[in-house]
Amino acid sequence: MTEHALAVLSRFGELLSGVAEPREIARELARAAVDHLGARAAMVLGIDDGGNSRILAAKNLPIDIPGFPGEADALTPELGDELLARCAGRPDCTACEGAHTIVVPLASGGGLFGSVIYVFGSEAQLGEFEHGFAKALAGLAASGLNCAARYTELSKSYAELRASRDVLARSQKLRALGEMAAGVSHDLKNILNPLALHLQFLQRAVPRDNGDALESVVEMRRVLQRGLETIERLRDFSRQAPAGRVEVIDLNRIAHEAIEICRPRTRTKHDVHYTLVESFGQPPPVTLQASEAVAAVVNLIVNAVDAMPTGGHVTVTTGGNAEGNAFLEVADDGPGMPPDIEARVFEPFFTTKGQEGTGLGLAMVYAFVQRHRGRIGLQTAPGRGASFTLTFPAEGRPSLF
Numbered sequence: 001m002t003e004h005a006l007a008v009l010s011r012f013g014e015l016l017s018g019v020a021e022p023r024e025i026a027r028e029l030a031r032a033a034v035d036h037l038g039a040r041a042a043m044v045l046g047i048d049d050g051g052n053s054r055i056l057a058a059k060n061l062p063i064d065i066p067g068f069p070g071e072a073d074a075l076t077p078e079l080g081d082e083l084l085a086r087c088a089g090r091p092d093c094t095a096c097e098g099a100h101t102i103v104v105p106l107a108s109g110g111g112l113f114g115s116v117i118y119v120f121g122s123e124a125q126l127g128e129f130e131h132g133f134a135k136a137l138a139g140l141a142a143s144g145l146n147c148a149a150r151y152t153e154l155s156k157s158y159a160e161l162r163a164s165r166d167v168l169a170r171s172q173k174l175r176a177l178g179e180m181a182a183g184v185s186h187d188l189k190n191i192l193n194p195l196a197l198h199l200q201f202l203q204r205a206v207p208r209d210n211g212d213a214l215e216s217v218v219e220m221r222r223v224l225q226r227g228l229e230t231i232e233r234l235r236d237f238s239r240q241a242p243a244g245r246v247e248v249i250d251l252n253r254i255a256h257e258a259i260e261i262c263r264p265r266t267r268t269k270h271d272v273h274y275t276l277v278e279s280f281g282q283p284p285p286v287t288l289q290a291s292e293a294v295a296a297v298v299n300l301i302v303n304a305v306d307a308m309p310t311g312g313h314v315t316v317t318t319g320g321n322a323e324g325n326a327f328l329e330v331a332d333d334g335p336g337m338p339p340d341i342e343a344r345v346f347e348p349f350f351t352t353k354g355q356e357g358t359g360l361g362l363a364m365v366y367a368f369v370q371r372h373r374g375r376i377g378l379q380t381a382p383g384r385g386a387s388f389t390l391t392f393p394a395e396g397r398p399s400l401f
């Protein structure tokens, strides 16, 4: 018998080493109790995050018993009698009649994970050996539960660590690019501004009757102007500090202004219909630089419209979230993005619009949100539209970044 018990315990230990799910561990324990310990039935109770106990697994017993196990601190030996009393007379329970129980807590590494109730028939001979065996089974299961809990904790911290590393890497990249953009745009501006003056001079100097030359100079001035505008955008992007005064504002006002600015772009043309939907809630006041905030929302709406050349809906939603912070969401029902594009949209100069795009819109939105201690989220899938959510801490709340 001793040898058999050792073999069972060793097999049970091996089995648990490959299992990370508390319910599965509980099922294996209940099964081992009946198959190897000679119990008529067994029930495993666990303690949930709220500190309440609940049934994790049962063998030869009903899995739901109204009012059982009741209070969290009820993980006591009386629990066994309580179980027998509750099951008495239930047609779906044949194990409890004339039975008695042993309750063993599932404790390991300083943590209490629940308990196991072994139900034995009156004929069972329960000596020291059986008690030892019952405790050993419970001990092995408890250390399995302990490992499972540690594993869950570890994977959670690892995911958090990975997320903050990504944010850090992204903001370092943004800062480096911002500094580079500031330097380049400064130098370019110094070179191109005199050129603009020379061209102006040249235009005046070209004889009026030389149409071709005049046209060419006008075109050169136009090209140069576009270049200067691009430099201006680069400078905007590279600004790492808020450009103007921050103030306590209402996100609804920002959203409304941005929508009005975008209206002309969304006028119906040649059978292409855009619907701009305002779905405003009551966001708590936030501290932002207003013109930057409007520019950010305009960027999001323009991207949504660009993504839907055959028309569609753009919905701007605002409100307060569960944590009491303010959010603004711009959602479209366009083509959405595959994961490889989704992962890159906030990178400066990333664009899928070729010559038409600068790839700076979302990088600027990202930098703006970060400067204002907020958070930006993107939800998208191919064919499922895209939805960008900006969240800002309500007045007096800690940074979300």
Ligand SMILES: Nc1ncnc2c1ncn2[C@@H]1O[C@H](COP(=O)(O)OP(=O)(O)O)[C@@H](O)[C@H]1O
Residues within 6 Å of the ligand: 299, 303, 304, 307, 332, 334, 335, 336, 337, 341, 345, 350, 351, 352, 353, 356, 357, 358, 359, 360, 361, 362, 363, 385, 386
């Ligand atoms: N609402 C959207 N739906 C689909 N793709 C989008 C959306 N918004 C942004 N994108 C993708 O992100 C890229 C980067 O956007 P952005 O930084 O604003 O630069 P740009 O608009 O100049 O391309 C876009 O080229 C596009 O591929």
Ligand SMILES: [Mg+2]
Residues within 6 Å of the ligand: 299, 302, 303, 361, 362
């Ligand atoms: Mg854009």
